[in-house]
Amino acid sequence: MSILELIEQRLRENFALHEQYLNPQMVKVLRTIGYDRQYVKAEGPYLFDDRGECYLDLLSGFGVFALGRNHPKIIQAIQDVLTAELPNLVQLDASLLAGLLAERLVAIAPPGLERVFFANSGTETVEAAIKFSRYATGRSKIVYCQGGYHGLTLGSLSATGESHYREGFGPFVPDFIEIPFGELAALEQALAGKDVAAFITEPIQGHGVRIPDDTYLPTAAALCRQYGTLFIADEVQTGLGRTGKFWAVEHWAVEPDILCVAKALSGGFVPVGAVLCRGWIFDRVFNRMDRSVVHGNTFGKNNLAMAAGIATLEAIESEKLVERAAFMGQQIVTDLKPLVKQYEYLKEVRGLGMMMALEFAEPKSWSLKAAWKMLETANKGLFSQLIVVPLFTRHRILSQVSGHGMNVVKFIPPLTLTDKDCRWIVEAVRDVVADAHRVPGAAWEFGKTLATQALRMKTARDTPVPLQDYQNTYRRGDAATGGRGE
Numbered sequence: 250m251s252i253l254e255l256i257e258q259r260l261r262e263n264f265a266l267h268e269q270y271l272n273p274q275m276v277k278v279l280r281t282i283g284y285d286r287q288y289v290k291a292e293g294p295y296l297f298d299d300r301g302e303c304y305l306d307l308l309s310g311f312g313v314f315a316l317g318r319n320h321p322k323i324i325q326a327i328q329d330v331l332t333a334e335l336p337n338l339v340q341l342d343a344s345l346l347a348g349l350l351a352e353r354l355v356a357i358a359p360p361g362l363e364r365v366f367f368a369n370s371g372t373e374t375v376e377a378a379i380k381f382s383r384y385a386t387g388r389s390k391i392v393y394c395q396g397g398y399h400g401l402t403l404g405s406l407s408a409t410g411e412s413h414y415r416e417g418f419g420p421f422v423p424d425f426i427e428i429p430f431g432e433l434a435a436l437e438q439a440l441a442g443k444d445v446a447a448f449i450t451e452p453i454q455g456h457g458v459r460i461p462d463d464t465y466l467p468t469a470a471a472l473c474r475q476y477g478t479l480f481i482a483d484e485v486q487t488g489l490g491r492t493g494k495f496w497a498v499e500h501w502a503v504e505p506d507i508l509c510v511a512k513a514l515s516g517g518f519v520p521v522g523a524v525l526c527r528g529w530i531f532d533r534v535f536n537r538m539d540r541s542v543v544h545g546n547t548f549g550k551n552n553l554a555m556a557a558g559i560a561t562l563e564a565i566e567s568e569k570l571v572e573r574a575a576f577m578g579q580q581i582v583t584d585l586k587p588l589v590k591q592y593e594y595l596k597e598v599r600g601l602g603m604m605m606a607l608e609f610a611e612p613k614s615w616s617l618k619a620a621w622k623m624l625e626t627a628n629k630g631l632f633s634q635l636i637v638v639p640l641f642t643r644h645r646i647l648s649q650v651s652g653h654g655m656n657v658v659k660f661i662p663p664l665t666l667t668d669k670d671c672r673w674i675v676e677a678v679r680d681v682v683a684d685a686h687r688v689p690g691a692a693w694e695f696g697k698t699l700a701t702q703a704l705r706m707k708t709a710r711d712t713p714v715p716l717q718d719y720q721n722t723y724r725r726g727d728a729a730t731g732g733r734g735e
């Protein structure tokens with residue numbers, strides 16, 4: 250049986266299979282918030298389900314589909330590699346494709362980054378960056394930021410400043426020091442002993458889409474230089490045009506010593522990661538022939554990832570996606586900003602390029618405040634569900650809450666969005682934000698259901714009540730398709 254026949258035959262078993270063999274909690278979550286769709290096709294920024302419904306994907310696989318899904322040029326590159334039956338992963342050789350991708354990455358890297366190490370994921374690039382920093386400086390301490398996210402393997406988790414991910418997984422790697430993001434005095438205090446190997450941060454924190462003020466990163470980089478600490482920019486999410494510059498550090502003319510990139514580098518097709526680093530750091534780590542494989546992995550330089558990477562960089566350039574991300578992102582933020590004055594719950598609309606956030610906060614007026622408190626007492630960050638769920642069920646827009654326990658809704662769409670897609674987003678957000686301010690109203694009926702569930706789970710660790718009933722009423726028939734901008 251071919252793989253396509255297998256898919257066809259067992260299409261409706263996906264949730265049951267995940268319940269039985271993978272993560273049943275994830276299935277519960279999907280059912281609870283009504284995200285339990287059967288997607289059968291994907292193209293560009295769109296997903297299609299088995300009922301023929303089209304969804305606009307503002308999550309883009311956690312940011313890997315910067316080019317949109319199933320980009321023909323990347324498919325072609327991968328197919329060419331497979332058809333040519335090239336030798337792959339010989340290991341005791343020097344793969345041409347890896348050399349070519351490294352050459353292209355160095356050509357577009359921030360100044361001074363002249364060597365490349367390939368990995369298979371974002372977290373692996375962070376692990377490598379930590380190890381390289383320790384070896385190259387002979388120091389052990391790593392300084393990282395509260396609220397930062399660098400991946401969930403133990404080294405990266407030790408540098409991840411979010412308690413939700415850390416709880417119960419300690420003890421962590423020793424000598425990791427947490428400081429508040431955006432606070433230079435705390436950074437200087439941490440570095441002053443001249444014993445810190447590296448300071449690692451995302452230029453813009455992905456969780457919460459926290460954009461630092463203009464002095465933070467340049468001064469942080471200068472402090473690192475002053476105290477002999479390496480500056481690691483984790484651009485796993487922000488790199489490759491996402492923020493409207495090729496690298497987010499370019500917004501502040503910062504030159505890191507090490508830069509981590511992954512996610513979108515293979516157009517979303519193949520796991521990939523790359524560490525770009527200064528020559529001297531690389532030369533220290535790989536300083537003798539007997540240490541030539543002192544850090545490495547089995548699949549990092551595989552042909553499919555390398556070919557997809559080369560094709561992805563070409564597509565970003567030829568389709569002018571960095572400029573497009575800057576322009577379209579700016580347009581969406583500009584169109585949505587006026588809602589802040591109009592709607593009390595909406596505290597801020599912010600973003601750079603195609604990395605955008607809507608932040609919600611406690612309102613002033615009494616009726617709205619009481620409703621807010623009901624949700625937030627049940628579970629911190631629950632209000633956001635009043636935005637992301639109707640965005641999905643009514644407007645067919647897939648988006649995410651930006652982090653645990655926060656009321657920030659995040660959009661990281663493909664960089665290829667059209668004007669029509671942008672209108673789809675703006676009209677849908679206007680509708681759901683307005684609806685959330687109708688208290689009492691349909692949105693708050695849903696809010697009550699959510700709050701009840703959250704409290705029940707808190708107290709009894711109970712199974713969530715499926716919300717299908719709610720959705721049937723809340724979807725308002727299919728009248729809500731107007732928000733798609735069609």
Ligand SMILES: Cc1ncc(COP(=O)(O)O)c(C=O)c1O
Binds near residue numbers: 373399451485486
């Ligand atoms: C900034 C950042 N670093 C590291 C990672 C970890 O990447 P991966 O999930 O590929 O391990 C992520 C993933 O979201 C990320 O956003």
